[in-house]
Amino acid sequence: EAGVVQSPRYKIIEKKQPVAFWCNPISGHNTLYWYRQNLGQGPELLIRYENEEAVDDSQLPKDRFSAERLKGVDSTLKIQPAELGDSAVYLCASSLGGTFQETQYFGPGTRLLVL
Amino acid sequence: AQSVSQHNHHVILSEAASLELGCNYSYGGTVNLFWYVQYPGQHLQLLLKYFSGDPLVKGIKGFEAEFIKSKFSFNLRKPSVQWSDTAEYFCAVKNGGGNKLTFGTGTQLKVEL
Structure with missing residues (x-):
């Protein structure tokens, strides 16, 4: 079974430029998560989708970050414009249905460096 | 808000030594508990999890973890x-009634030959 797929794996941009990350969850997984992992820290949730609906985006900096999950499968996370502090690893995860007793499966992440 | 503490940030052990990594959480209600591992150059993988029942859970590669409710550990x-x-x-901890997974800051383990 294929795991969570993310692209690109690495991205280097200059500040104020836009950037987008793509995620394809495990087939059949209705719940999709985007996390940000800063250096030396654990992942922190940015947004959670149940199918197409964003059900928890309280930690998403909405002035510059946006996300979408069209058709309830793939998802894209965008930053516009990027700032130096956005340098981090952006992780996508998925789970079957988002219930309490569920395991989240993580993708390899996109390592973003903003210069 | 719930929080997760991992007190050991860096651990260095020799092969065959015993390992214990600490994890404490702040939430007082029902919790689901997880340990994830990230090998060099690889993505986060589930090592083991506790949902309910026997507080001693066994995971992959010979790892185990013990849930001690009274110590939030x-x-x-x-x-x-x-x-x-x-x-x-x-x-990582997920509290009851919610779906948010809160991670600790991680422990870097280096095993020397």
Whole structure:
């Protein structure tokens, strides 16, 4: 079974430029998560989708970050414009249905460096 | 808000030594507990999880963890580590009624030959 797929794996941009990350969850997984992992820290949730609906985006900096999950499968996370502090690893995860007793499966992440 | 503490940030052990990594959480209600591992150059993988029942849970590669409710702890153990266990280990907690997974800051384990 294929795991969570993310692209690109690495991205280097200059500040104020836009950037987008793509995620394809495990087939059949209705719940999709985007996390940000800063250096030396654990992942922190940015947004959670149940199918197409964003059900928890309280930690998403909405002035510059946006996300979408069209058709309830793939998802894209965008930053516009990027700032130096956005340098981090952006992780996508998925789970079957988002219930309490569920395991989240993580993708390899996109390592973003903003210069 | 719930929080997760991993007190050991860096641990260095020799092969065959025993391992115990500490994890404490702040939430007082029903919790689901996880240990994830990230090997060098690889993505986060589930090591083991506790949902309910026997508080001693066994995971992959000989790891186990014990949930002690009274101490709000979920420590990870392995009786004899191998060089291939070199990785970063993350404890994570999901509280009852919610779906948010909160991670600790991670412990970097280096096993020397």
